[in-house]
Amino acid sequence: MKVAIEKLDHYGRGITKINDKICFVENALKEEVVEIKIIKETKKYILASTTKIIKESKDRVAPSCPYSNLCGGCHLAHLSFEKENEFKESKVTEIIKKFTKIKDITIKNIIYDEPYHYRNKITLHSKDGKVGLYEQKSNTIIPIKSCLLVNKKLNEEIKNVLPSKEDIILRIGNKTEEILNQNNKKESITSYIGNKKYQVSAQSFFQVNSTITEKLYDEIKSIIQERNSKNVLDLYCGTGTIGIYVSDIVNNVLGIESCKEAVMDANTNKELNKATNCTYKLGKVEDLTKEITNKYDTAIIDPPRSGLHKKVVEKLLEITPKNLIYVSCDPITLARDLNLLKEKYEVEYIRPYNMFPRTYHVECVCVLNKR
Ligand SMILES: C[S@@+](CC[C@H](N)C(=O)[O-])C[C@H]1O[C@@H](n2cnc3c(N)ncnc32)[C@H](O)[C@@H]1O
Incomplete structure (x- = not known):
């Protein structure tokens, strides 16, 4: 047909x-x-x-990857990178328009960098003595020599990976090139975003694209600077990255995070960067809402794809910090949460970041001001 x-x-x-x-x-x-x-x-x-x-x-472009017909990782491998960026801008615009009842939200130009070799992490699967990626929509392993999205030095490690009963996570530190792999049994690596140094354990979240992350964190820092924010909440703080990134220009940062290893990393990162004004609490944000008080003038919120828990939205509406900086990896849950926050906040703008080139995923930063 x-x-x-x-x-x-x-x-x-x-x-x-x-x-x-x-x-x-x-x-x-x-x-x-x-x-x-x-x-x-x-x-x-x-x-x-x-x-x-x-x-x-x-x-249309010819996919430059030998596995592109098998592996479903690069959803947009057949589209030029220029059009991919346009696609992501329109995707965010359409989703926000369709799912929020808010008129005329400004969507700024997408920020992008290199389309390939940007990933500082790869997860390999292993079965029946084979190691590789899953074939799309199946659990069949495609053994791979390298992945076009992965950092070149990290790609060299793939051939050394041995079959295992568990998934194998390989990571490389930005600027340090320290590698976390099966053979060296390291528990953590050190990575840089801008001039801040971060310890990252195997279990902790860390943005996969360090170049775009630096641009994203720079935008957050300039918003904090412009608004003269002084007491900052860093909700869903992971290894403390964003709070520590802005710690030089604020008085206090409180980070909340539910992953134990990430909170341990955050405390180490506080020391590594002499960020003595940062404090970390372990737990789910929705269970620690008593920590979210009206002492804070700005909340940076960087939740997982599922977005904000109802209790967190309620608390933010109650204490109403002057500014919210919402970092989102799913525009649909961002739109849902904006609908809930709009009673007390107006959206200044949303900016998409191409954190995951060649895939359909897009990261956004959304700046909200108290009405
Ligand atoms: C998108 S990551 C952001 C991490 C960090 N802000 C960064 O940029 O590296 C989301 C983080 O939220 C944590 N998380 C997930 N659900 C949570 C919850 N209910 N309460 C607190 N943290 C949660 C995850 O462990 C993860 O570290």
Whole structure:
């Protein structure tokens, strides 16, 4: 069957209609005409794959990865990087417009850097003596020699990884090039963002793209500086990265984080950076709302994909710090939370960051001011 693609959905799939039913077409771009094979049909939608491109988009590029037909990691490998950035800007704009009832939110230009070799971490899977990545939509292992998204030096380690019963996480420190792997049994590495030094344990969260992270943290720091914020909450603080990044220009930072190893790292990072004005509490933010008091003028909020717990929203609406800086890796939950916060806060702007090039994922920073 031949179809014309109207646009891309938020997962980078082409959209068309077949007998008025929406059809998502994998590996198809806007304005292309493609032949498809139907993979699945439900009452609401059809899922299809592209079998032949009849009219090709000028934005199509040949994926430069030997595993691109097998591994589903790079959802946008066939789209030029320039158009990928446009796609992510429009994706954020559309989601915010569709899911918030707030009018005229400013979406600033996306910040991006290199499309490849940006990842400081790779998780390898292992089964039946094989080590590699999962084939898309399955648990079959594709043994890989390297991954185009991964830091070049870290890629060299992949060949040394031995089969294991558990997933194998490899990490490399930004600037230090310290490596966390199976063989050296290191428990943590040191990494830099800007001139701040961070210890990162295997279990702790650390942004995967250090170049974009530095740009993101610089934006947060300049917001804090402009607003003259002095008492800062760093909610979902991980290894204390953001709070420590801004610690030189504020009086106090309180970080809250639920991962024990990350809080231990945060306390070490406080020492490493002589950030004596930072304090860390271990626990879920929703269980520690008593720590969130009206002493704070700014809250930096960087939750996981699920966004904010209802109790956290309630507490923020109660103590109303002057500014909220919401860092989000999922624009849909960001939109949901903005709807809840809008009673007391207005959105100044949202800026997308291309933290995860060649995938459909996008990071955003959203600046909110108390009404
Ligand atoms: C997106 S990461 C941000 C970490 C840090 N701000 C950074 O930039 O490196 C989210 C963090 O929230 C933590 N987390 C998840 N659920 C939580 C909760 N309910 N309360 C506190 N921390 C939580 C995770 O362990 C993770 O470290």
